[in-house]
Amino acid sequence: DAMVIQNPRYQVTQFGKPVTLSCSQTLNHNVMYWYQQKSSQAPKLLFHYYDKDFNNEADTPDNFQSRRPNTSFCFLDIRSPGLGDAAMYLCATSRDPWDNEQFFGPGTRLTVL
Amino acid sequence: EDKVVQSPLSLVVHEGDTVTLNCSYEVTNFRSLLWYKQEKKAPTFLFMLTSSGIEKKSGRLSSILDKKELFSILNITATQTGDSAVYLCAVEKSNTDKLIFGTGTRLQVFP
Numbered sequence: 001d002a003m004v005i006q007n008p009r010y011q012v013t014q015f016g017k018p019v020t021l022s023c024s025q026t027l028n029h030n031v032m033y034w035y036q037q038k039s040s041q042a043p044k045l046l047f048h049y050y051d052k053d054f055n056n057e058a059d060t061p062d063n064f065q066s067r068r069p070n071t072s073f074c075f076l077d078i079r080s081p082g083l084g085d086a087a088m089y090l091c092a093t094s095r096d097p098w099d100n101e102q103f104f105g106p107g108t109r110l111t112v113l
Numbered sequence: 114e115d116k117v118v119q120s121p122l123s124l125v126v127h128e129g130d131t132v133t134l135n136c137s138y139e140v141t142n143f144r145s146l147l148w149y150k151q152e153k154k155a156p157t158f159l160f161m162l163t164s165s166g167i168e169k170k171s172g173r174l175s176s177i178l179d180k181k182e183l184f185s186i187l188n189i190t191a192t193q194t195g196d197s198a199v200y201l202c203a204v205e206k207s208n209t210d211k212l213i214f215g216t217g218t219r220l221q222v223f224p
Contacts, residue, residue, distance in 0.1 A: 041216060042117075042201060042203075042214030042215055042216050042217060043156070043201075043214055044214075045212065090156075102158070102212070103158075104156055104157070
């Protein structure tokens, strides 16, 4: 089945220790998104890739970086996680930027100790 | 500043009740409004609305958009415990690929 996969589902890291979250998709979609969702809040878009073009949201901290080595994979790197970065991180894809429907992965819950 | 506001924030009902969830928005360059259901995982897509006054329906769920008054409602009839979730409303702006989410309505359905 075509799908969006996120690994790991749960990640625990220490304060300041770099962490990488992974997202892969079998949908062959052109756009991949990373959202941060904190408890009882709406998902907040961090950045997205349209093919190889990286689009950063203006208020995304520099601590968050992303890589997309190929169509299928996209990574979220948090260089120095702080306690405030503990959240659910959602990856989503869409066929094109103008495609209304986004397909979400199951999310990775990040805990920072 | 663009914003999407959902109400109520939380709703508790008994199975069989009908509920109406509200989403109002103030967004420049509106393109479409989307409803998602989020349980203990990522949101799942429910409806996408672009035209005013046309109801979208899927089983017990239905939704309608009023572009003049800038709001949408999501109706769930004959609620079931499996409807318990957070329902998210998001607005898409034209010429961008950005979704602006509301904070959601948490629905709890008790037997």
